[in-house]
Amino acid sequence: MSIADIKGRPCSVAGALAVVGDRWSLLAVREVMFGNHRFSDIVRNTGAPRDRLAARLKVLVEAGVLERRQYQDSPPRWSYHLTASGKALSPVLEALRQWGDEHVVREPALTLLHKGHEVRGAWYCETCGERVRGRDLERRVNTPGWDLAGPVTPDG
Amino acid sequence: MSIADIKGRPCSVAGALAVVGDRWSLLAVREVMFGNHRFSDIVRNTGAPRDRLAARLKVLVEAGVLERRQYQDSPPRWSYHLTASGKALSPVLEALRQWGDEHVVREPALTLLHKGHEVRGAWYCETCGERVRGRDLERRVNTPGWDLAGPVTPDG
DNA sequence: GGTAGTTGGTTTGATGTGCAAACCTAGGTG
DNA sequence: CACCTAGGTTTGCACATCAAACCAACTACC
Secondary structure, three states, rough: OHHHHHHHHHHOOHHHHHHHHOOOHHHHHHHHOOOOHHHHHHHHHOOOOHHHHHHHHHHHHHHHOOOEEEEEEOOOOOEEEEOHHHOOOHHHHHHHHHHHHHOOOOOOOOOEEEEEEOEEEEEOOOOOEEEEEEEHHEEOOOOEEEEEEOOOOOOO | EEEEEEEOOOOHHHHHHHHOOOOOOHHHHHHHOOOOOOOHHHHHHHHOOHHHHHHHHHHHHOOOOEEEEEEOOOOOEEEEOOOOHOOOHHHHHHHHHHHHHHHHOOOEEEEEOOOEEEOEEEEOOOOOOOOOOOHEEEEEEOOEEEEOEEEEEOOE
């Protein structure tokens, strides 16, 4: 995918959402991450309609998020596995899970344990080692013709 | 929103996606986070159709993610602002941006500066201070009738 | 050896959602 | 008086989504 295909502001968030920004993709990735690799399991655990899930899995395989492996010859059967790109979605799911726990659903349905204790993740800057807070952030727009406010008009 | 409204696995990720898991919501939140508070600005910068955006903004206001403020009396004009819940979506957007930069769009369209230097965020555990890695994580399902593999059948 | 079940989908037909473009309201501007 | 701005809503059409049925190629049971 090229940055030119993005409508509106050229932005990696929009690019990411073009791949996984629909109703079922991230839930499918969640299930594969949980170890459920087969079509019927993913259908049952996400609640997605079978045709929708089939279509989304195809897109995710084409986008390199999932990999389809044949695990049986006759009749042919396939299972779905995470690629490196799919595994890299883990922070996205974790951020969504944490936000959902705190702002949508009251009681957490899943507890994440990190080496035995409950994890509450925080975003840290690897360069300086400090916790990243909103007020310390500054955004620099690298695409010509745009700034934070929107498209720059030539006669601006 | 209650956990019972979720189809498929009861999970905060699904709850979060029920609120912001559509094509435009997160892009709208991104724009408000960038300081673009007005309807036309959000329309232009996201590329969303006006009616879709109007509908999504209404949902986001009802869900407590955005707040609608009147900034002018006649004619009445409103602007959109982040609530605490909306501000808490920042890690979700950051995770998506980083994944998009690394796995979808090659050249980052936006650079995030943290106190002057470029930030590459990493997820750390606040309890033990260590970086959270996938292999150190364990998941515990708290909802009765479900485990990682799916719904638990009574007959084992 | 016939019937039912499993698995990984595809097809079907009704319904819902998404889209671009036009329109509306209420005022301001030249 | 015509046009512009801002924040939407309406319209008409296309496409996506859904649940349920169907299908193909096996396997298991009786």
